[in-house]
Amino acid sequence: MLKELSIHDMGFRAPSEGQYFVIGWRVCPDRDCRQLTAVSYLHGAASGPSRVCFWPSSTIQVQTDGLPEEIKQTIDEAVRCFEAACWRAAVVMVRRAIELICDEKEAKGDKLRQRLDDLATKVAITPEVVEALSNLKDLGNDAVHVELKDFDSIEEKHAQLAIEIIITISASLFRAEELSRKLKALKST
Incomplete structure (x- = not known):
């Protein structure tokens, strides 16, 4: 029917x-x-x-297996925003994913920058990854405010790179753990 x-x-x-x-x-x-x-x-x-x-x-390839459900949904929403040419909305979803990563890893702090610093003490991430997350946070802040502070604009190239970075970092934090558990389960005892 x-x-x-x-x-x-x-x-x-x-x-x-x-x-x-x-x-x-x-x-x-x-x-x-x-x-x-x-x-x-x-x-x-x-x-x-x-x-x-x-x-x-989309031109963005998304592999979200092994990610916590809320982070997976947020990244999927960022990609859907990107596909609809809503660059600012895509970047805001990336910033939300950063907050969810901090929640999942129990990073503490009053501000997101403090939570990122705490995240670095809880998981094995390089200073460059912390800096990338901080830059994504700044990009997300600029995406929601009228006056840009850290970036000159929010365009397709910003949104695409932001999504690619958050997918890569999320995979390294969560998928690696899942794959490691699977490999360990295959190991003979």
Whole structure:
């Protein structure tokens, strides 16, 4: 059965009661772009829409296996913002991921910079990684404030690099632990 969900979406009843497989189109709101993008997702799930797929897909490759769920969801949201050309929103999600990393690793401090310094005492990360996280924090701060303090602008190149950095750092902090546990489990006793 076909059901119209909105002006751009059409839904097909899924096997589960009350759920619809949705396909639709989005047009980039940027008047200079106006690129047409196809989307698909499962609508009506108790937890909200399931995995949203875009075509053409993002140029950012995301491997979030082994990451804590909230960090994974935040990085996925950053990528979706990037795919929609919402550079500032993507950078804000990256900053949120930094805060979630600090929460997950129980880093303490009143300000995020203090929490990053504490994070360096709790996990094996180099001073360069702490500096990268601090720079991402500054980029995120600039993304939410009208007056830029640390960066001249927030553009596609900033958002893409920010997402790539947070994916790499998250993988090193969480995926490495998971892979190490898996390898240990394979070891003969």
